[in-house]
Amino acid sequence: MATAVSARSLVKRFGRREVLHGVDFEVEAGTVFGVIGPNGAGKTTTMRCLLDIIRPTAGEVRVLGTDPRAGGPELRRRIGYLPGELFLEGRVTGRKLLAHYQAISGPVPRGRINELADRLGLDLDRHTRKLSKGNKQKLGLVQAFMHEPELLVLDEPTGGLDPLVQQEFHAMVREAKHRGQTIFLSSHVLSEVQQTADTVAILRDGRIITVESVEGLREGAVRRVRLTTHGIAAHDAVALLSGIPGVGQVQVLEADGAVTLSAVLEGAIQPLIRMLGSLELTDLVLDEPDLEEAVLKMYAVPREDAR
Structure with missing residues (x-):
């Protein structure tokens, strides 16, 4: 490509x-x-x-x-560009400002500006100085997208x-x-x-x-898993779960003959799925991967390792 x-x-x-x-x-x-x-x-x-x-x-x-x-x-x-800090001429309406941008950017499909404004809920006939921050951002998006x-x-x-x-x-x-x-x-x-x-x-x-x-x-993010099983001793269940690559922070709770395990999993889930097939499960919760946590870990990488 x-x-x-x-x-x-x-x-x-x-x-x-x-x-x-x-x-x-x-x-x-x-x-x-x-x-x-x-x-x-x-x-x-x-x-x-x-x-x-x-x-x-x-x-x-x-x-x-x-x-x-x-x-x-x-x-x-x-190119269509939306800057992070958007400064707009305040003495014209949004419609006139977009007409100015259109003259610079080149052809815009007929009806395209009105279509985008309607989708974003933007009034093009208000003066830009009266627009809220959100509406100014909408105007910036229209000018970036309008000429495709x-x-x-x-x-x-x-x-x-x-x-x-x-x-x-x-x-x-x-x-x-x-x-x-x-x-x-x-x-x-x-x-x-x-x-x-x-x-x-x-x-x-x-x-x-x-x-x-x-x-x-x-795939590399942290997931949280919680399962409840019967017919296995707590220490055996902990050993099975702890033996899976990427599993950590295993906690166990025994009640009424059931064993409930909670843990975090970092990495592929296939080894976990294979292990679960050997257990008599009564409950299973596997959270969506926490991408925010994965990225925050990357932010914390020492500078010499990030080069």
Whole structure:
């Protein structure tokens, strides 16, 4: 599959302070690539380097097959961008502002602007200075999506949106992917990214800790399991469960001839499933993998190990 966006040994310094330390990644065309990390991790700086808003100190960047420093207006028309800090002209209506953006970005399908505004619940005839933070964010989303660009670069796109509008945004992302568009989005909230992303890069202190599929993160995440069984001694049940790779923190409770075990499981669940087939179960609870906990562990990796 073709590569839509790539960075090689990307470094950015502001004076003596280095905020990106040799960042490397590739984004396949037609996929959703999510970058997550705490505030200050370097997400916005990375995006601005991709868009030639700021220029790297060192390294190589390619966007839609082009060096963004040489792409000019032609490349920018192929991109839809929502910045993390959105500043809008306050003396015009949303409709007039979008007409201005349309003249810059190129053709917009007939009725597309009204369709997006209706989906997001945005009144285009209000002056932008009267819009709430959430409605300004909606306006920013409309301008990014309206010309159906090859690449969408969205920095913290759901900031200020209520949960229902967030779900509509996720639907818009899925539809864009279905049309073959590439989406590069950032967030500091994993649950936001995992709903739409195919691949997730975890950024910490200006370094990529890992690039992984959402499914890969799920396989390596922590699950909690609780089971109740009959016909086996407690110490034997504990030994069986403890012998499974990735199982830890086993707790046991005996009552009325039943043995209840609780534990955490990190890694594949197949060994657990095979072991459960040997027990006479009366209850079983296997939680969804805790991706947030898995990612927080990665944030805590010592800096020298994250390079």
